[in-house]
Amino acid sequence: MTPEPSFEAPWHAQLFALTVHLNEAGHFAWPDWAARFGATLKRHGLAKELNGGDDYFIVWLETLEALMTETGAAEATALSDMRAAWEAAYMRTPHGQPVTLD
C-alpha cells in the first residue's frame, strides 16, 4: 500500500482532533454533528463544487464554530478577537521564533 499523509494540512488534523475530542468529552453526539455538517456541506455544495480538500475542512470549521457559538462554548466576538490576537502574534514574532500570544 502506498503510504499517504492522513491530513493534507496541519490545521485539518488539528480541527479533526478538536472535533473528535469535543465529541468524546460529551459536548455533542456524533450523529448530531454529522447532520449539521452534512447540512452545511449541502448549502455550500449548491454554490460550487467542493473538492474534498481545503474546501471541505473550511465547511467543517464553519460548522464547528457555529455549534460552539450556539452552545455558548465560544462566542463569535471572542473567536474573532482571538483570531486577530494570533495574527498579531505571528506578525510581531521574528521568523524562526516560537509564536505565543503573550
Added chain:
Amino acid sequence: MYVGFHDRVMPHDHSDHDHPHSLLPSDPALRVKALETILTQKGLIDPAALDEIIDTYENKIGPKNGAHVVARAWSDPDFKAALLVDADPVLAELGYYGRQGEHMVVVENTETVHNMVVCTLCSCYPWPLLGIPPGWYKSDAYRSRAVREPRKVLAEFGVTLPEGQAVRVWDSTAEVRYLVLPQRPEGTEGIDEAALMALVTRDSMIGCGLVVSP
C-alpha cells in the same frame, strides 16, 4: 507527515529567506487556533488529548487495519462468517472499534455483486479500519455520482465489472460505516495472511478498486 505551516504563504509574506516575521498561517488555520485557545482557556478541552488523537490517526490507524481484517477473512472461514453476520464484536476482538460509537458492517463482493461505499451526507467512513478518508471520497463529485452512476465512477478508477455483476452502493451514516470485503484474487491459495494483507488496497475496501494477484 506535515510540511509545516509554510504550506500557505500570504501575499504580504516575503518569498525570500529573510522573513522579518513568522509566516502567517492561512485564515482557517488561524480560526482553528482561536477556537482551540478559547476552548482550552475555558477548560473544555485538553490540548494533550488533541495530540494523542492526531498521533493515533496519523500513525496507528490506517488501511492496514482493514487489510488485516480482509486477509483474516480470506484465510479463516469461521472468522469471515462471524464478521459478515455481526462485525462489531469480531472487530473489537482485534482491537478495532469506533470511537464515535458507530457500527461497522462488512459487505462481501462476490461474482454476482460488487459493493461500493459512499457517504452522500458528509463523509462518514470506517475510521478505525481505514483511517482518514482520501480527498476524493469527500468531494462533491464522488458523493453525488457514486449513487447516480457507479459504473462510470468505477471506470474512472480503472475498474470494469462484468455485465452480470450487479453494483450495490452503500450510503454510510454517522451510525453505520461499511467496509467492503473484496474478492480474493485467483492464484493466492498458498499465500499466508501477512502476504495477503499486503495485496489489499484501501480503494478495494471502499469498493473502488479490485485486489489483484501479485
